[in-house]
Amino acid sequence: MSYRAPVEDMAFALRQLAGIGRLSGDHYEAFDDDLIDPILEEAGKLASDVLAPLNQSGDEQGAQLTGDGVVAPHGFAEAYRQFAEGGWMGLAAPVEWGGQGLPRTLSNAVLEMLHGSNMSFGLCPMLSAGAIEALLAHGGDAEKKKYLPKLISGEWTGTMNLTEPQAGSDVGALKTKAVPQEDGSYRISGQKIYITWGDHDMTDNIIHLVLARLPDAPEGSRGISLFVVPKVLVNEDGSLGERNSVQCIGLEKKIGIHASPTCVMEYDGATGWLVGEENKGLACMFTMMNAARLNVGLEGVGVSEAAYQTAYAYANERKQGKVDGVDGPAPILHHADIRRTLTTMRAHTMAARAICYACGVAADLSDAAEDEATREAARLREELLTPIAKAWSTDTGVEMASLGVQIHGGMGFMNETLAAQLYRDARIAPIYEGTNGIQAIDLVGRKLSMSGGRAMDEMIEEVRETARAARETNDPQLGQIADRLVASADALREATDWMKAAMRDEREKGLSGATAYLELAGDVIGGHFLTKGALSARADNSSLRGRMTALAGFFAETSLAEAPGRVSGITRGGDSFLAESEALFGLS
Amino acid sequence: MSYRAPVEDMAFALRQLAGIGRLSGDHYEAFDDDLIDPILEEAGKLASDVLAPLNQSGDEQGAQLTGDGVVAPHGFAEAYRQFAEGGWMGLAAPVEWGGQGLPRTLSNAVLEMLHGSNMSFGLCPMLSAGAIEALLAHGGDAEKKKYLPKLISGEWTGTMNLTEPQAGSDVGALKTKAVPQEDGSYRISGQKIYITWGDHDMTDNIIHLVLARLPDAPEGSRGISLFVVPKVLVNEDGSLGERNSVQCIGLEKKIGIHASPTCVMEYDGATGWLVGEENKGLACMFTMMNAARLNVGLEGVGVSEAAYQTAYAYANERKQGKVDGVDGPAPILHHADIRRTLTTMRAHTMAARAICYACGVAADLSDAAEDEATREAARLREELLTPIAKAWSTDTGVEMASLGVQIHGGMGFMNETLAAQLYRDARIAPIYEGTNGIQAIDLVGRKLSMSGGRAMDEMIEEVRETARAARETNDPQLGQIADRLVASADALREATDWMKAAMRDEREKGLSGATAYLELAGDVIGGHFLTKGALSARADNSSLRGRMTALAGFFAETSLAEAPGRVSGITRGGDSFLAESEALFGLS
Incomplete structure (x- = not known):
């Protein structure tokens, strides 16, 4: 397979x-x-x-x-x-x-x-x-x-160099130095860690984008600047010149993505050039990060899909036990419990895919739409969906990879099985490019308050429109899905209103519900897209129709049906541990 | 740490x-x-x-x-x-x-x-x-x-030999042969896989319990018998004799539990002796399996606890970013989102522990109680809790280990980190000793119907009693927990009634909700125990009181609050994929 x-x-x-x-x-x-x-x-x-x-x-x-x-x-x-x-x-x-x-x-x-x-x-x-x-x-x-x-032809590759041992999520704590030279270049010195594909032998050159600090830079994140530092210096005529003073001095030993080198990079007075303005590196970094966050979300989608495919193939092939209506040992696919797991995988994969693609369309529209109003609405949608695309999809990747292992039984625990590799590979995606916790804080801390909360208001309104369209079909199956979708939109509305007030008046309480809020938002928006799928597929005569109806129906009766019950986890879940942080964690 | x-x-x-x-x-x-x-x-x-x-x-x-x-x-x-x-x-x-x-x-x-x-x-x-x-x-x-x-002194160790390549969950498909000898012994021949600690150098002898088939045995699970096969034959005086014809011919390469040898065992006319009656091996196997299932549940508890401890230690030590009220970079423990994750880990670990210990007490009482009525009630409770202890606790183990990785950020993905090892180790527990799907099928297929469903009826009644006791304290915090507990008991009641009818009248539909039913039952029973904990700890003056109140409160506002919304996933979740198995999976 x-x-x-x-x-x-x-x-x-x-x-x-x-x-x-x-x-x-x-x-x-x-x-x-x-x-x-x-x-x-x-x-x-x-x-x-x-x-x-x-x-x-x-x-x-x-x-x-x-x-x-x-x-x-x-x-x-x-x-x-x-x-x-x-x-x-x-x-x-x-x-x-x-x-x-x-x-x-x-x-x-x-x-x-x-x-x-x-x-x-x-x-x-x-x-x-x-x-x-x-x-x-x-x-x-x-x-x-x-x-x-x-870079665009693929003749060279590029990297992002942000993290240092003491500066992970808090990138402002970085110490790598950039000293200006008379010729307009900078000498970059310092150590960067967790640099993905920081070195390799697949291309002649690698172009590093490096965050560093000028000698007189302010402390913290307002004092970082972005530099471009090629592995091999490039002559004026475009030919390759001398080797720059940057090298990989170690590879991390990871539980997954073994084929991808995760490098410790040593910059020893390497020659680099400023990108953007001095001390404005954070903004430049977010240009890279925003796209990268969506792209990491797509890792979750890709891994989920692969986990589904290999689990389906195994379930279709592995014979074990008897099932009514099948002679001799039947493929385990015939067991309803196995099909439930596979349906879960397929529905969540499709929901995550839709969230990521919709985020991509919003990003494209925000660049390219002809009128300003469309661009602005799209930008808000992109901003809103980016943390959800990153966090919800990568959590999905881990969970679906784990379900994929489970379908394989004992074989799933063996190194030789693709399912096992996916379980190991998937686990990094909720961590890098801003941990999923940081995505949740970004969502409730920045994205809900942009333009007075317009982004989420419009999203919820769109969810309701989808539900209305589903109801108007008079198809009882779609009507039932619509009921679930409306109830979950109401839940998201309630949680959103609470969260906005909390982030204004009781910030720590708001933050205590951030992750649960993001999960709810992802479920509701994911359910919205699956419902759209069921609606669109009504006109289809292929197996797509049954498939999309089943995925939307399943998701509606599971994730969407649970949505209303998840509001209290957001609004009240934090009460207990915020009040008892001393008894629980020794924090006074 | x-x-x-x-x-x-x-x-x-x-x-x-x-x-x-x-x-x-x-x-x-x-x-x-x-x-x-x-x-x-x-x-x-x-x-x-x-x-x-x-x-x-x-x-x-x-x-x-x-x-x-x-x-x-x-x-x-x-x-x-x-x-x-x-x-x-x-x-x-x-x-x-x-x-x-x-x-x-x-x-x-x-x-x-x-x-x-x-x-x-x-x-x-x-x-x-x-x-x-x-x-x-x-x-x-x-x-x-x-x-x-x-064995009891620990001078020798023991093993269980059930699985063969074609006989995993369907143990009745096994082919290992046992040929009776004139001296009353049997010659055992065949290959067994996935034999944990099947061979090692820590003791002088290893006592294998092996399922095999007599030459004239009926097909399937009614034709298997249990044998004891020592690695080294034991003389009448108890001294060690000749090496038996059994050996480990291969070790599996697994993603976790590397220190534990998972052996391919070759029995080549090894000498063994019947345990129990001929062709009654399945019943003997269940004697081993029942205790083993609870013991595997305890793996989930142990791993969850370890994951919590290492995550807490890391969160308390790793400084990153600023927090109100703390000078300089603060330990990430100060972030509410991190504490939420740690509280999740702690609450679920304690709930799983209580379920497993309660299953143990029931098992002990079912053996040891002086009156028959107590023994019978305890036996039903043990039967009911065993699949839940196994499946809910091991799912918890995987989920908590994953959260533990997340707390560690990039470090959590490194082989050298204990959190990463726990994520790998934990993954086997939902698989062996009967996959968690099989536990769910056991729960809805056998345990709910024993003695007319008495086991679950009594369990739910006990949950309600705990809620009543919590209400009677007139403590508003406990009252709120009690409300959540009652609503979740109602949900479990509704799901149980539906499930019993479905397993009688529409078996495949019932089976399609089995896993979701077990998850709900685990949540409700886990919440019941945490509520008992909050009640008991009221009399305590140490930090236990605040801790248990917080864990119960958190679990009530998250898992218990979600319980009512999960009934439809059980009762209706299967409708979609059962109806569309052709469109989804090519099953006609």
């Missing part, structure tokens, strides 16, 4: 759930609905035929640190070459820099496939994408010209 | 939640309340000082298969010697065979510590306990005399 890109589900999610059609005719001259299927098909081949076969061997072999730097697992360099030559890195990059000028949403869908087939591999282009975004948004002309074409 | 047995919480759970006092004066002459604390203290020292220090080194080194059989990781043999010399193996074994004749509930508490400090180690005595139970219940005098004293 090997991962196959779920092209039909992805195309359906892009068109019917996320509404990618809104992007036609706007800024994306190159985009047309007809492109969706061929792009998904072609990327699907790369994922299934090239990347998936390297997933388990890459895990077993791992990236290795040698005297010559980091060596990627066998086959990765060739796979990367095919990825780059296919033009996949530049799908959503501007035409003027060699990209194809397509919506990022399409690129997101491709990234989901990369992650699903081989998450370790997928991280490399994901980090390049962050570097490209940062340079596009904040780089000077010289830096753009020097680095962008080769 | 190293695991320390939570002696205060454990003693509280034994006395106030599980009601171990009911065992005094019954069959357990040796048992007295005064024994609880010294036993927990002494076992706690073994766990903290001897076993915990070997947990991570054992994981790194792993058990190794050599030409001379399996070698346990460094230090394990000496630790095992200390365990055996401390008399821990025989704590609950009958005095006549060299045991101490104490309740198994105490032994369960000790086992929780073994699992919490070193789950790989804990598996070895856990399997010995299963062998002891089987021989005590079904062995002939000769076998008892030959094996029991040395």
Whole structure:
């Protein structure tokens, strides 16, 4: 069994759930609905035929640190070459820099496939994408010209260098120094940790985006600046020059994503150039982070899909025990309990996919829509959905990977089983690019109060519209789903009102419910998209109709039905431990 | 940071939640309340000082298969010697065979510590306990005399040999053969897989309990018999004789419990003796399995506790970011979101512990109570709680271990971190000794219908009594908890009535809700015990009072508040995928 890109589900999610059609005719001259299927098909081949076969061997072999730097697992360099030559890195990059000028949403869908087939591999282009975004948004002309074409062609890769041992979630605590030189460059010195694909042998050069502090910089996050630091210096004519003073001095030993080198990077007076303004590195970082957060959410979707596929294949093949109506030992798929688990996996995967794609469409619209009002509404939607896409989808990834192990029984605990690898790989995604707790704090602390709370108000109104449309069909099954959706929208409304007041008047109490609030929001919005799916699929004569109805129905009777009961966990859950922090944790 | 047995919480759970006092004066002459604390203290020292220090080194080194059989990781043999010399193996074994004749509930508490400090180690005595139970219940005098004293002293260890490649959950499909010999012994031939501690170098002998099939046995589960097969044959005088024809021919490569050898065992005409009657092996197996299921539940409790402890220690030490009222970077424990996660871990751990201990007390009472009515009621309670103790606690183990990783941020993903090991180790427990899905099927298929459903009826009535007692305090906090408890008992009542009817009239529909039903039952019963804890702790002047009130309050506003909304997931969740199994899974 090997991962196959779920092209039909992805195309359906892009068109019917996320509404990618809104992007036609706007800024994306190159985009047309007809492109969706061929792009998904072609990327699907790369994922299934090239990347998936390297997933388990890459895990077993791992990236290795040698005297010559980091060596990627066998086959990765060739796979990367095919990825780059296919033009996949530049799908959503501007035409003027060699990209194809397509919506990022399409690129997101491709990234989901990369992650699903081989998450370790997928991280490399994901980090390049962050570097490209940062340079596009904040780089000077010289830096753009020097680095962008080769990053976008995939000839070089990019990295993000934020974390230091004492500066993780609190990036403002970083100590790496940048000393200005007379020629306008800076000397960068310090150690960065957890640098994904910080070194490798798949390309001739690696372009590091590095946060560092100028000698006279203010303390904290207002004193950090962003620099571009190439592994190999680039001459004025674009040819490669001397090796820069940056190297990988160690690889972390992780429980998963073994094929992806997680580097300790040593900058020893390396030459770098400022990106954006001095001391404004935080804003530049958020340019990288926002896209990266959605992209990490897509890891959750990809891993969930892969976990589903391998669990389904196993359940369809493994014979054990008797079942009514089947002669001899029956595949365990015939057991209702197994199908429940598989349905859970499929429904949550589709919901997470829809949230991520919708976030992508909002991001694209916020860049590209012709009128300001649409751009602003889309920007608010993007801001709102980003933490949910990141946290809800990656929690889903971990939970679905765990269910995938469970379907496999004892085999699921064996290293040789893909399900076991997915369980290990999935676990990093809720942690990096801002832990899911930080996403929740971002959601309740920033996103709910932007523009007077308009973003969530509009989202909830859209959920209600979907419920109304479902009711208007007069289909009893959709009516039942609509009832659940309305009740859950009411719950989200109540929790939102409480949360906004709490964050204003009793901030710690609000924060005590942040994670539970994000989970509820993800459930309701996920249920909204599945309901949209059931509605859209009514016109479909293929198995899609039954599938989407079943996924929406299942999600409605489980996650949505639980939503009203989850409000008190948000509004009152914190009372107990805030009052008893001394008895519980020795905090006075 | 190293695991320390939570002696205060454990003693509280034994006395106030599980009601171990009911065992005094019954069959357990040796048992007295005064024994609880010294036993927990002494076992706690073994766990903290001897076993915990070997947990991570054992994981790194792993058990190794050599030409001379399996070698346990460094230090394990000496630790095992200390365990055996401390008399821990025989704590609950009958005095006549060299045991101490104490309740198994105490032994369960000790086992929780073994699992919490070193789950790989804990598996070895856990399997010995299963062998002891089987021989005590079904062995002939000769076998008892030959094996029991040395198993109970810990001088030898025991194993359970059930699984074969084609016979996992469906144990009746096993093919291992047992051919009767003229001397009354049998020749056992076949291959068994997933045999925990199937071979090792910590003791001189290993006593295998093996399921096999006689030449003329009926097909399926009615044709299996149980045999005792020692690694080294035992002479009539008790001395060791020849090596038997059984050996470990391979070790599984697993994602966790690396220090515990998971063996492929080859029986090549090995000499064995029948235990119990021919073709009645299934009943004997269930003797081992029932105790083993509770013991696996305790793995979930132990791992959850360890995950909590290491997460708390990290949160208390790791400084990151600013918090109101703290100068400089504050330990992340000060963040409300971190405390919420830790409170979740603590509440669920305590709930799982109470469920397991209560199951243990019921098991002890069912053996030992003087009057038949008490024994029968206790037996029903044990039967009811066993699948819940196994499944709910081990799911909790996985979830809490995952939360523990999350608290650690990036460090949690590193092999060197205990949290990461716990995440890997915990994952097996929902799988073995009957997958959690099978536990759920056992609960709804057998346990709800025993004695007309009396077991669950009485349990729900007890939940209501706890709620009444909480209300009668007139304490508003306890009153609020009581309201949540009553609503959740109503939900469990409704789900139970539906489930009983469904299992009678629409079996597949019932089975489609089995797992969700077990989860609800675990939540409600867990909440009941936490409420009992808050009630009992009112009289306490230590931090226990605040702690237990907070845990009960938190659980009430989260898990219990969600309970009513979970009924539809049980009663209607299956409708969608049962109706659309073709569209979803290609099943016609």
